[in-house]
Amino acid sequence: MPHFFVLTIVRYPIYIQLSNVVRASLSPQIEKGTPVYKDLKGKNALITGAGKKAGIGYAIARKLADCGVNVALADLAKAQENDPLLTSDKAQLKRLAKALGETCKVRTVALDLDVTNPESVQNMANELTEAFGNIHILCNNAGTVFGVPNTIHGYDDDAWMKTIDVNLHGVFRVSKAIIPLMQENGGSIINAASQAAKKPPLFNGAYAAAKAGVLMMTKVMAMELAGNNIRVNAVCPGVIMTDFTQWRFDLEAQFFNATADERIAEKCKEIPLGRLGTADEVANTVAFLASSESSYMTGQALNITGGQTMEL
Numbered sequence: 191m192p193h194f195f196v197l198t199i200v201r202y203p204i205y206i207q208l209s210n211v212v213r214a215s216l217s218p219q220i221e222k223g224t225p226v227y228k229d230l231k232g233k234n235a236l237i238t239g240a241g242k243k244a245g246i247g248y249a250i251a252r253k254l255a256d257c258g259v260n261v262a263l264a265d266l267a268k269a270q271e272n273d274p275l276l277t278s279d280k281a282q283l284k285r286l287a288k289a290l291g292e293t294c295k296v297r298t299v300a301l302d303l304d305v306t307n308p309e310s311v312q313n314m315a316n317e318l319t320e321a322f323g324n325i326h327i328l329c330n331n332a333g334t335v336f337g338v339p340n341t342i343h344g345y346d347d348d349a350w351m352k353t354i355d356v357n358l359h360g361v362f363r364v365s366k367a368i369i370p371l372m373q374e375n376g377g378s379i380i381n382a383a384s385q386a387a388k389k390p391p392l393f394n395g396a397y398a399a400a401k402a403g404v405l406m407m408t409k410v411m412a413m414e415l416a417g418n419n420i421r422v423n424a425v426c427p428g429v430i431m432t433d434f435t436q437w438r439f440d441l442e443a444q445f446f447n448a449t450a451d452e453r454i455a456e457k458c459k460e461i462p463l464g465r466l467g468t469a470d471e472v473a474n475t476v477a478f479l480a481s482s483e484s485s486y487m488t489g490q491a492l493n494i495t496g497g498q499t500m501e502l
């Protein structure tokens with residue numbers, strides 16, 4: 191029998207908004223004035239999947255821009271109808287990029303990018319070369335899930351392929367196009383993996399397999415690029431409150447005949463720190479990995495999970 195979610199839920203647009211319980215469950219004690227890495231000032235960065243204000247990609251762009259980094263924000267040019275997770279569009283991306291440039295007094299550029307399309311990746315790299323010339327920091331952040339949760343043997347073929355394509359092959363395509371722009375100056379690549387890459391999640395096999403692939407690719411790249419003074423690391427977030435996570439809790443809520451807030455409260459019991467993480471907390475780790483404060487680290491995969499995952 192296919193997994194329960196499939197029987198009860200068809201993927202359709204859900205209006206995603208962070209609920210009050212979620213807001214309350216996020217850390218009340220996150221303070222302003224987190225370390226600003228001075229060595230990053232004047233560097234150039236590309237962040238993929240940076241087109242949603244509540245997403246991890248934009249939080250990374252904001253944190254790096256705060257450190258004086260010129261940031262290229264890349265994302266899908268058009269929101270995808272019937273897909274609640276793919277809501278970024280060019281107008282939104284441009285607004286976000288402009289706001290960051292004005293606030294942080296850095297250069298910003300908004301770039302169209304579909305990481306599943308080699309031509310789009312190449313066009314993005316060409317535009318980036320024109321805008322910035324060289325790149326010091328690459329954040330392979332774009333990622334998503336297609337289809338609904340299911341067992342491996344019940345997984346929809348098309349959803350499986352698309353999920354692997356975005357999350358794994360997307361990192362390959364973008365890295366291949368951007369590494370030549372980093373080779374002369376050296377730099378830092380940070381790939382978005384997940385705790386799902388280390389700890390098997392139920393009914394999310396395509397995503398987990400893709401993210402595990404990203405971890406191995408991170409290590410291979412770290413070996414290959416060390417001689418070019420390019421460090422390559424991955425971040426493994428746990429449950430971070432973004433649209434992506436809200437979508438998942440909305441699905442769960444339908445199945446368990448509960449509210450999303452109740453499901454979130456249940457999840458928080460599994461997390462030693464007792465709450466979900468924030469996009470800013472992931473961005474803080476990414477900035478550390480981008481900076482020279484992490485100069486002796488390469489090929490690592492850092493957990494940002496509130497203690498939910500402690501495996502190396």
Ligand SMILES: NC(=O)c1ccc[n+]([C@@H]2O[C@H](COP(=O)([O-])OP(=O)(O)OC[C@H]3O[C@@H](n4cnc5c(N)ncnc54)[C@H](O)[C@@H]3O)[C@@H](O)[C@H]2O)c1
Binds near residue numbers: 245264304429
């Ligand atoms: N939120 C979490 O709990 C969590 C946990 C572990 C890992 N992650 C990873 O962190 C990254 C960011 O997640 P998020 O929670 O901010 O998700 P999100 O859905 O808010 O943002 C993902 C971004 O990627 C973009 N994207 C998707 N497909 C794309 C494509 N083909 N080409 C270009 N851009 C594309 C989307 O448009 C979106 O802006 C993802 O790689 C995700 O897998 C998230």
